[in-house]
Amino acid sequence: MEVPDKHDNPIITLIHVQGVETFMTYIVVESCIRCKLTDCVEVCPVDCFYEGENMLVIHPDECIDCGVCEPECPVDAIKPDTDPGLEEWLEVNREYAEVWPNITRQKDHPADSDEWRDVKDKKKYFSPEPGDG
Numbered sequence: 395m396e397v398p399d400k401h402d403n404p405i406i407t408l409i410h411v412q413g414v415e416t417f418m419t420y421i422v423v424e425s426c427i428r429c430k431l432t433d434c435v436e437v438c439p440v441d442c443f444y445e446g447e448n449m450l451v452i453h454p455d456e457c458i459d460c461g462v463c464e465p466e467c468p469v470d471a472i473k474p475d476t477d478p479g480l481e482e483w484l485e486v487n488r489e490y491a492e493v494w495p496n497i498t499r500q501k502d503h504p505a506d507s508d509e510w511r512d513v514k515d516k517k518k519y520f521s522p523e524p525g526d527g
């Protein structure tokens with residue numbers, strides 16, 4: 395599939411951050427860690443999810459801001475980066491989308507996924523290792 399250039403797309407949302415025009419994106423945040431249910435990847439029209447060992451990330455430059463993945467996540471781990479306080483997770487998504495493999499199909503979730511669903515403050519469990527893609 396040809397990936398549209400979001401910078402040429404008139405439906406992409408332009409926002410202003412500290413006086414600078416930029417594009418919003420959706421990102422994956424810490425509640426995905428060790429849940430990694432992968433429901434989200436099936437619906438993404440531009441295949442911009444990338445797989446780590448225990449969570450996924452979204453490539454901010456590839457996401458076209460359509461929002462269809464957000465309600466698919468059972469643990470509410472997908473957020474618009476315009477939500478307050480998500481700067482750190484935007485950088486995690488940006489950094490690891492460059493090095494982890496692309497994932498486009500749902501796969502079996504970790505066996506202990508349910509046990510991690512309601513755990514808070516999971517950042518300390520983040521793994522920088524790549525997934526299988």
Ligand code: SF4
Pocket residue numbers: 422425426427429430431432433434435449450466467468469470471472
């Ligand atoms: S659906 Fe949610 S928990 Fe599952 S991989 Fe996607 S972001 Fe992570």
Ligand code: SF4
Pocket residue numbers: 420437438439440441442443452456457458459460461462463464
């Ligand atoms: S908002 Fe749309 S383009 Fe961005 S990751 Fe979700 S489904 Fe993919």
